[in-house]
Amino acid sequence: MPHILELTGIAKEYYGNRVLKGVDLAVGEGEIVCLVGENGAGKSTLMNILFGMPVVHSTGGFSGSVKIGGKSVEIDSPFKAMACGVGMVHQEFMLLPGFTVSENIKLNRELTRPTALSRAVGGLDEAAGRRLERLDHAAMDADARAALARVGLEVSEDTTVGTLPVGHKQFIEIAREVDRKNARLLVFDEPSAVLTESEAERLLETMRALASDGIGILFITHRLDEVMAVADRIVVLRDGERVAELKKSEASVQRIAELMVGRKIEKRELPPRSFEVSDKEMALDLQDLKVEMPGEPVTGVSFTVRRGEIFGIGGLAGYGKLGVANGVAGIYPSGGRVLKDGEDLPLNDPAGALRRRVAFLSEDRRGVGLLLDESIELNIGLTSLQVQGKFLQSWLPGLSLLDRGNLRGHAREMIEWLDIRCVGPDQPVRRLSGGNQQKVCIAKAITLDPDLLFVSEPTRGVDVGAKQRILDELVALNRERRMTIVVTSSELAELRSVCDRIAIVARGKVSRVLAPDAPDVDFGLAMAG
Amino acid sequence: MIHPYEPDLLGFARRHAVPVTFVALCLTLCVLSGQGPAFLAGEVVTRLVRNSFTTLSLIVPVLAGLGLNFGIVLGAMAAQMAVIAVVHWNMSGLSGFLAAAALAVPLALVFGWLVGLLFNRAKGREMVTGLIASFFANGLYQLLFLFLVGTLIPFHDPGLLLPEGYGLRNTVNLAPVNYALDDILSATWIPHQGVTWAVGGAKKADSAPSVELPNPVAQNTSGQGTPVKVPIGTFVVIAGLCLAIGALMSTKLGQDMRAVGQDMHIAEIAGIPVDRTRLIAVAISTVLAAWGHLVYLQNMGTLNTYSSHEQIGMFGVASLLVGGASVTRATVWQALLGTLLFHTLFVTSPLAGKTLMGDPQIGEFFRVFVAYGVIALALALHAWRGGNQK
Numbered sequence: 001m002p003h004i005l006e007l008t009g010i011a012k013e014y015y016g017n018r019v020l021k022g023v024d025l026a027v028g029e030g031e032i033v034c035l036v037g038e039n040g041a042g043k044s045t046l047m048n049i050l051f052g053m054p055v056v057h058s059t060g061g062f063s064g065s066v067k068i069g070g071k072s073v074e075i076d077s078p079f080k081a082m083a084c085g086v087g088m089v090h091q092e093f094m095l096l097p098g099f100t101v102s103e104n105i106k107l108n109r110e111l112t113r114p115t116a117l118s119r120a121v122g123g124l125d126e127a128a129g130r131r132l133e134r135l136d137h138a139a140m141d142a143d144a145r146a147a148l149a150r151v152g153l154e155v156s157e158d159t160t161v162g163t164l165p166v167g168h169k170q171f172i173e174i175a176r177e178v179d180r181k182n183a184r185l186l187v188f189d190e191p192s193a194v195l196t197e198s199e200a201e202r203l204l205e206t207m208r209a210l211a212s213d214g215i216g217i218l219f220i221t222h223r224l225d226e227v228m229a230v231a232d233r234i235v236v237l238r239d240g241e242r243v244a245e246l247k248k249s250e251a252s253v254q255r256i257a258e259l260m261v262g263r264k265i266e267k268r269e270l271p272p273r274s275f276e277v278s279d280k281e282m283a284l285d286l287q288d289l290k291v292e293m294p295g296e297p298v299t300g301v302s303f304t305v306r307r308g309e310i311f312g313i314g315g316l317a318g319y320g321k322l323g324v325a326n327g328v329a330g331i332y333p334s335g336g337r338v339l340k341d342g343e344d345l346p347l348n349d350p351a352g353a354l355r356r357r358v359a360f361l362s363e364d365r366r367g368v369g370l371l372l373d374e375s376i377e378l379n380i381g382l383t384s385l386q387v388q389g390k391f392l393q394s395w396l397p398g399l400s401l402l403d404r405g406n407l408r409g410h411a412r413e414m415i416e417w418l419d420i421r422c423v424g425p426d427q428p429v430r431r432l433s434g435g436n437q438q439k440v441c442i443a444k445a446i447t448l449d450p451d452l453l454f455v456s457e458p459t460r461g462v463d464v465g466a467k468q469r470i471l472d473e474l475v476a477l478n479r480e481r482r483m484t485i486v487v488t489s490s491e492l493a494e495l496r497s498v499c500d501r502i503a504i505v506a507r508g509k510v511s512r513v514l515a516p517d518a519p520d521v522d523f524g525l526a527m528a529g
Numbered sequence: 530m531i532h533p534y535e536p537d538l539l540g541f542a543r544r545h546a547v548p549v550t551f552v553a554l555c556l557t558l559c560v561l562s563g564q565g566p567a568f569l570a571g572e573v574v575t576r577l578v579r580n581s582f583t584t585l586s587l588i589v590p591v592l593a594g595l596g597l598n599f600g601i602v603l604g605a606m607a608a609q610m611a612v613i614a615v616v617h618w619n620m621s622g623l624s625g626f627l628a629a630a631a632l633a634v635p636l637a638l639v640f641g642w643l644v645g646l647l648f649n650r651a652k653g654r655e656m657v658t659g660l661i662a663s664f665f666a667n668g669l670y671q672l673l674f675l676f677l678v679g680t681l682i683p684f685h686d687p688g689l690l691l692p693e694g695y696g697l698r699n700t701v702n703l704a705p706v707n708y709a710l711d712d713i714l715s716a717t718w719i720p721h722q723g724v725t726w727a728v729g730g731a732k733k734a735d736s737a738p739s740v741e742l743p744n745p746v747a748q749n750t751s752g753q754g755t756p757v758k759v760p761i762g763t764f765v766v767i768a769g770l771c772l773a774i775g776a777l778m779s780t781k782l783g784q785d786m787r788a789v790g791q792d793m794h795i796a797e798i799a800g801i802p803v804d805r806t807r808l809i810a811v812a813i814s815t816v817l818a819a820w821g822h823l824v825y826l827q828n829m830g831t832l833n834t835y836s837s838h839e840q841i842g843m844f845g846v847a848s849l850l851v852g853g854a855s856v857t858r859a860t861v862w863q864a865l866l867g868t869l870l871f872h873t874l875f876v877t878s879p880l881a882g883k884t885l886m887g888d889p890q891i892g893e894f895f896r897v898f899v900a901y902g903v904i905a906l907a908l909a910l911h912a913w914r915g916g917n918q919k
Contacts, residue, residue, distance in 0.1 A: 078797075078798050078800070079800040082800065094795045094798055094799070095795070096788055096791040096792055096795055096796075097791065098787075098791050099787070099788070099791065103784070107788060107795075107796075107799045107801075108785070108788070108796075108799040108800050108801050110781055110784055112780075112781050115780075118780075130781065131780065131781045131782040131785070132780050132781070132782060133780060133781055134776075134779055134780055134781075135779055135780065135781060135784055
């Protein structure tokens with residue numbers, strides 16, 4: 001099988017930090033190769049190199065060779081990559097919301113017809129002339145329809161993309177790459193992260209169909225069952241090295257997960273508590289809490305959380321489980337009554353909740369949780385600084401200044417304790433991988449020194465290895481600092497592995513509170529309401 | 530929930546909050562001004578002729594994501610330089626006007642290119658950058674015409690220079706090119722008497738009263754019989770510009786501009802030359818603004834050397850906003866409607882102020898108040914509507 005893509009000995013440093021240490025990777029014609037690895041293993045950097053992203057070249061380039069179709073090429077811009085027949089289905093959509101489906105599919109590859117003016121100008125300057133040609137919308141629409149049919153998406157080509165659901169956008173991205181006449185290699189960067197189950201299924205089918213047309217596919221994903229479903233070969237990256245390459249017949253989910261993490265995953269017993277949790281001491285008492293959170297409305301939730309326990313909130317998406325924590329933390333308008341340690345907690349007052357030592361890690365890490373362009377240390381310290389006046393020094397009465405030394409020391413401590421993989425405390429948070437960003441959020445919450453911590457979707461967008469670490473850290477916070485923790489998660493297995501009790505929210509109300517070892521059927525029934 | 534196709538007045542008003550508000554305001558002021566429809570129609574036609582072209586010149590940069598291009602003041606400066614040269618060379622009539630238009634192009638291209646380079650270094654802050662750049666350019670303009678002309682630059686034209694022998698006069702008489710474009714074909718409507726047509730300004734001498742600009746305050750009471758002159762020629766040119774903008778946006782270049790306007794990053798990834806596309810958009814806008822200013826000047830008949838260009842950016846922007854355009858969306862219809870509404874406000878507000886307060890001074894205050902208040906109100910209404918959509 002001829003190779004479409006051959007990467008040999010790719011190495012890359014960012015500011016002295018070696019993120020790729022001589023990686024080899026090949027993709028054959030009509031072959032689906034899965035690239036798996038933990039967040040921070042170097043997958044994104046490898047793809048940035050393949051696409052000639054400016055970030056690679058502005059930080060000193062890379063070493064190693066790239067061959068496409070057997071020929072050595074130097075890819076120094078995304079445009080060059082596209083010219084070589086490499087297409088990318090981005091994780092963040094590269095679609096213009098105000099353009100129609102057809103305009104997006106044909107972006108910068110519009111079909112045009114010459115006009116009198118374009119011919120005249122073209123005589124002087126060919127490129128300028130071409131830009132003055134008229135768009136041929138009918139031909140563009142026809143091509144777009146063909147591409148949409150190939151990816152199996154039934155949507156009118158003149159719909160404005162901004163109005164479409166997320167799942168559709170993903171398929172439009174694919175249609176755009178498929179429409180490229182010279183497309184030889186398609187890279188799918190975690191495309192299924194935003195898809196529903198049935199859409200993800202269809203995505204895999206589309207990938208198989210494209211591969212059977214002779215297009216090589218490089219598939220990056222965290223979902224190992226998907227890997228098992230479509231991969232011809234599996235390449236595992238860990239810490240910038242290619243640690244294994246498996247044929248499909250040699251692979252199993254367990255094996256891949258082991259290789260990725262590099263240590264055995266096993267069901268662990270939770271460490272014992274040195275204190276007792278009893279029904280007498282209530283940390284939190286919700287009485288008919290109502291929250292107006294778009295997409296996750298809470299219509300009346302009541303439950304109590306005992307001091308020192310880890311309490312889980314589970315349920316289906318859109319049924320209101322996320323609204324509970326957001327309501328207590330004051331992010332969305334809420335009503336009802338919340339008692340913390342027996343006293344009323346003011347609602348709709350985020351600062352008030354923080355002052356009462358209630359901390360909240362939002363499920364919207366990048367939107368609400370972090371200031372992406374600020375440093376790790378500032379992200380860790382900012383809320384405490386604002387609410388509790390930590391890390392401030394006062395030279396004059398009424399004038400407080402940031403105590404940088406103190407903050408940096410604290411940040412270093414946190415980085416070490418939580419094993420945040422970064423260049424230093426002054427690195428912008430945007431550059432960190434998902435798992436490490438979540439750890440920064442946890443560090444921020446710890447810095448607040450809360451006695452009640454709400455955590456929403458702590459492992460969303462985080463890979464297998466980091467997932468376990470984050471859960472371990474939550475347990476450690478509970479056991480060592482006696483912190484009461486309320487975890488909200490869509491992954492029931494995760495809740496059942498760390499929680500003492502789990503409330504299942506359905507249609508905006510608590511349908512049952514269950515023990516983690518309750519039978520599966522009970523959970524199933526409770527989730528359905 | 531309201532069905533989208535049902536006639537729904539409240540929904541319409543909410544979607545078009547800005548123009549609806551200003552239409553209401555205009556009607557109120559028209560009534561308060563106490564003027565007859567003929568006077569108002571005449572005033573509004575004059576204002577449309579003068580200002581629509583300039584307002585239209587703002588559309589292209591809005592679509593290319595540069596926001597409202599305050600840099601068009603530099604286009605106006607290019608136009609003034611060109612028209613001064615034409616007057617100095619004793620050219621007149623339509624040929625003089627066309628010569629000025631041709632001469633303004635290279636000047637405006639250079640200015641627009643420079644402004645575009647500046648904008649590319651200040652992405653996301655184009656509007657405030659343009660505003661400040663126009664103040665700065667005004668300084669250079671004054672240095673050039675107030676001091677350098679006649680000293681460093683050999684230029685001797687007693688008709689244009691100040692008595693000191695250097696520096697241009699405060700006002701330049703543009704009589705040679707006055708109505709050069711308007712009079713290609715014009716129709717004059719006199720109430721109760723019908724319409725007379727004139728080609729090439731042939732009837733100009735006969736219809737002398739209509740040539741004089743009606744002074745809004747003086748003609749306050751005798752508005753009934755005022756003839757209304759409609760310069761068809763200029764309106765044809767403006768219509769041509771509207772079509773040309775539409776044609777431009779349907780080319781590959783136009784599509785690239787729209788793509789860059791929506792998201793520079795995505796456009797860049799798709800291989801569209803973002804910086805160059807933005808430069809072209811600013812250059813086009815500056816050239817159009819120069820032509821627009823020439824259309825304005827030929828109608829005015831006089832050039833205030835040091836102030837004619839100053840308000841061009843502000844008034845153009847205000848007109849576009851009043852028409853319901855925003856910093857990211859604009860159409861030719863919004864530009865035309867906005868010019869109509871803004872200048873109606875501008876004409877009627879001092880009259881209404883005078884009627885209400887009985888003092889012309891306060892009327893003048895109303896005019897200034899309206900000009901800037903309109904911009905603030907339009908922006909506030911946009912923000913309010915934007916907030917509603919979330």
